[in-house]
Amino acid sequence: MKYVYIVAVQPIVYIWEKVSQEGYDSLEKAQKFIESRSDNPVKCTEFLYQGTTNVYRIYEISIK
Numbered sequence: 325m326k327y328v329y330i331v332a333v334q335p336i337v338y339i340w341e342k343v344s345q346e347g348y349d350s351l352e353k354a355q356k357f358i359e360s361r362s363d364n365p366v367k368c369t370e371f372l373y374q375g376t377t378n379v380y381r382i383y384e385i386s387i388k
Contacts, residue, residue, distance in 0.1 A: 326387040329354035
């Protein structure tokens with residue numbers, strides 16, 4: 325089974341999330357994308373980051 329990793333960004337002041345336009349073929353690539361963001365996100369878990377203005381979540385999607 326193959327997995328794709330999708331990043332969703334939620335501004336701290338809102339309840340909605342915006343899904344990134346790109347998917348990633350590894351968790352590490354999705355994490356590097358988040359770590360490159362300008363609000364300096366800090367890793368909370370493998371799939372959750374907290375920045376100064378946004379919360380970032382990584383979703384693992386299985387492809388059959």
